Amino acid sequence: MAAVPPRTTTPPLTSTPFHHPSSSPLSFSNSTFPKTPQLFPAITLSTTHILPRNAKFSTSVSGIWDAITGGADSSRQALIAIRRGMVLFRQGDVAGSVAEFDNAIQIDPRQKAYLWQRGLSLYYLDRFEEGAEQFRIDVAQNPNDTEESIWCFLCEAQLYGAAEARKKFLEVGRDPRPVMRETYNMFKDGGDPEKLVDVFSKGRESDYFYASLYAGLYYESQNEAEKARVHVVASCKSPYGQRSDDYMASLAKVHCICRNWE
Incomplete structure (x- = not known):
């Protein structure tokens, strides 16, 4: 998509979750992670991607959180866990990806409001209620996200049927x-x-x-x-x-x- 980038492949590593990318790229290859079937080619991840889809997180709030929790390091560790989860998903280890995404949330709870990748993985584990919750949380943060609205519908269609899910459809920009x-x-x-x-x-x-x-x-x-x-x-x-x-x-x-x- 020339005009609009595709879904962000990896979140940047930053001292807080939603600011400018680090100037020190950190790369991973599949050999870094637990062994899983190599369904897709090896993937190199760096920090030279576009900013996350929602960059409105308050700097002051982030700073307060980091001051209280020592969060600069925890944010970094959470983002590393997200990257591992994304690689595992690409390899076809959906359950492993959710474990990493959940680990990221445990390390830095702020990440949950932006973890659309987790919602996708939950869909493929038939955990539709949790998936819908994830997408609704994400859309609350980014009310212009078309794909998350659709994926919320997809989860709820499996729970309630398409007609009922359409009544709950999340309208976005x-x-x-x-x-x-x-x-x-x-x-x-x-x-x-x-x-x-x-x-x-x-x-x-x-x-x-x-x-x-x-x-x-x-x-x-x-x-x-x-x-x-x-x-x-x-x-x-x-x-x-x-x-x-x-x-x-x-x-x-x-x-x-x-x-x-x-």
């Missing part, structure tokens, strides 16, 4: 990405996933990937497993799905693994 605006409207009001894919099939590679992924997820919320499989597998096989280091490209692969789809 206007997404600058046309594909996500159309996707949001489809989930919020009901719509045609085939039309969504068709509209974006000849555009940017990232748009086709996202349209295919969310078309599949929409069908999953309607309990139409075969149609869901077709579109999620298509998103994995798309050029963007195969080449991008976008966290959501890894999610599409994890989705197929969890559903035993080729």
Whole structure:
């Protein structure tokens, strides 16, 4: 996505969770973490990414917290745990990723309000109530996050059914990405996933990937497993799905693994 970066791959390492990236990059490779099946290529993580999606956290509040708790080091350790969790998720170790995300929250409770990655992992462990709670907390912090609103709906559709979940749908601000605006409207009001894919099939590679992924997820919320499989597998096989280091490209692969789809 040229105009808008993809889902943030890793949070920066900082003295407090939501400020400027550290000037000292810290890299990890898969060998740093517990051994898990190598489902995806080795991943190098650095601190040279965009700022987290919500940078409004008060400096003064962060400073007070760090002064009370010695939080500069705890924040760093929590962010390292988040990075480990993200790598484990990419490798297909969903349970391991949640353990790391929960560890990060235990180290620095401030992280919970921003841990959309944890919500995604909870969805694949069928812990839908906890997943919905995570996404609702995140949207409360960032009321313009289209994807978290959709994922909250996906969790609650598994709990209550799509019709009931739609009554609880979290309304958010206007997404600058046309594909996500159309996707949001489809989930919020009901719509045609085939039309969504068709509209974006000849555009940017990232748009086709996202349209295919969310078309599949929409069908999953309607309990139409075969149609869901077709579109999620298509998103994995798309050029963007195969080449991008976008966290959501890894999610599409994890989705197929969890559903035993080729």
